Amino acid sequence: MFAWLGVPAHAEIVQSPAGSTASVQVSVTLDNDWQFVDAECLFIPLLVTYGRADDTSILGETTVTKVGSESVRNEGTFLVLPGDAVSGQLLDEIFVCPADGTGEYRLSTVVRAIEPASEDSVELDPLTFWVRPASSRLSRVTAVSVHEGTRVRGRATASDSVGRSAATGVVEIRFAKNRRWGAPYYASVTDGRFDRVIPQSITPGTRMKATLTRCSWCSRASRTARVR
Structure with missing residues (x-):
């Protein structure tokens, strides 16, 4: 479990099945139960596990929406460049703000494999998580x-x-x-x-x-x- 401020003790780790193209493989992992700490945005760590061909960059695009409502769309990105390791993990983050409210949220992730002469993409299975009130x-x-x-x-x-x-x-x-x-x-x-x-x-x-x-x-x- 991530050691991060505001995670309730009963949180569970959830991981998406790996999504693949011809040159990359990516999965994302997060704790699925969070609690607001104060009136500031809650930043939630996202662990990205990847493998790629040597000349391929990875661009990940994350979108957080509230289940049952399309009005909340918090977006972010993560990036792996050709100079980085060809496989490994990186720690990114997503966020939910007080104005978004509490309840169940969905994380959607699109992974783009960018090669010198082409680009391909894959959408990972969505993950859901809860944000609870203080x-x-x-x-x-x-x-x-x-x-x-x-x-x-x-x-x-x-x-x-x-x-x-x-x-x-x-x-x-x-x-x-x-x-x-x-x-x-x-x-x-x-x-x-x-x-x-x-x-x-x-x-x-x-x-x-x-x-x-x-x-x-x-x-x-x-x-x-x-x-x-």
Whole structure:
């Protein structure tokens, strides 16, 4: 298994069957289960195993798409030149960004064999892999009566198995009313914190629920508190 930041312990290695032309043979390998670490793009190592004729270059073209959606198309390339070893392995990478979201992804790879007088290509069998959300947490959540209404604030963080980062998104705020949760108010998360004055006086002791939503790379999380 690749020793790379953000790989869950239950990831499995998946490898494409080798694709061949008259002058090259290539396969690609990756771990199939990943988790966002923070609000930055997740770079996933791709191991390329190849063999080629001495005068042949290899150009690999990778495309990552989200299963069920053609709107995400993250593209990349890898290259083996005539001066490189005629067989071996190279470590490349593909990527998924927070704006792409979590879920199942497909890696498609086209290999081009470029000879001095001709060019041939082969498409490898696609590989699928998962990108999971970081686990979110709300903490230090308070609801306090102030002159302008009720001030709700707290912290929103997200973590994987390695560390914790500031979450992004929006916190939905609801107050208990007649044994149900009332209409929502919203507070943006900035630098892992949210702070919103609700222009309404809420009776002290009333239950309040804050829920982290709209984070494309981290999970939902909720926390309750009572108005003071």
